[in-house]
Amino acid sequence: MTQYDVVIQYRKGRYIIEYENFAKEMNRGYLQLLVMVLLQESMYGYQIVRELEKRNYIIEENTLYPLLRRLNNKKILQSNWEIVEGKPRKYYQISEDGKKVLEKLIDIWLRQNQLLKNLLGGSKDV
């Protein structure tokens, strides 16, 4: 915690650089979109975490599992259990309703991208 740090607050027993919070917010919406895109092929939770890890994107298990459950409850995803090597795995895939929502989200994402690209005006290669 130096003069160079950004905005600091004490929470849950440690100092939080405020941009950790902003980073969190950046995930909202995006993670849902990401998961829906991935689950066009059937996958289980742990597999998703590892797959994204390989692609240098860290998603917390604490984030992903509740997310999968929520999307499942909303019928955005479908799921089925399989026993593999004595351990149960819950496989998820996007549902027909989910595909419709996914389309909308990709639309939004494209529009957001376009706008930001314009505002940054070529200073970033997006």
Add this chain to the structure above:
Amino acid sequence: MTQYDVVIQYRKGRYIIEYENFAKEMNRGYLQLLVMVLLQESMYGYQIVRELEKRNYIIEENTLYPLLRRLNNKKILQSNWEIVEGKPRKYYQISEDGKKVLEKLIDIWLRQNQLLKNLLGGSKDV
């Protein structure tokens, strides 16, 4: 509300298509990024709403004003009042701390973009 609609729930006196909720989530993080990018030049709230409207991006006043206040409280933004044509206007600009956060957010955004682009595999022109 037809068989073609996606996921429906009744709230606040009307039916909500579930993807409105997903759309909402898509704004989290992104709006903060957007505002920080815009406020590299000094602007006031109402002006931001109209400016984005021109660019076909609707941001609710109910969303923007609280957002500006929050970012101001966190010293991400600075503000000053001016009286124009007898009416007070609160002008905001990004602060030095804010610029550091903005850089991080753009990084995150670029990484998210890259990953999603890869996953969508050329099927979308991003």
Add this chain to the structure above:
DNA sequence: TTTACATACTGTGCGTGACACAGTATGATG
């Protein structure tokens, strides 16, 4: 052999921000 780590889930609760709702005040237009 027991300790520890990887695998693969479950449940509950907190904090934050998008947006709803409500309100204030001025100037211009009809």
Add this chain to the structure above:
DNA sequence: CATCATACTGTGTCACGCACAGTATGTAAA
């Protein structure tokens, strides 16, 4: 003189990211 555009303020609700805590199996190291 009513209504609309301008330009803010304050407070409350709800959903989601993530923290925290727990369960259970298989495997590798000490």
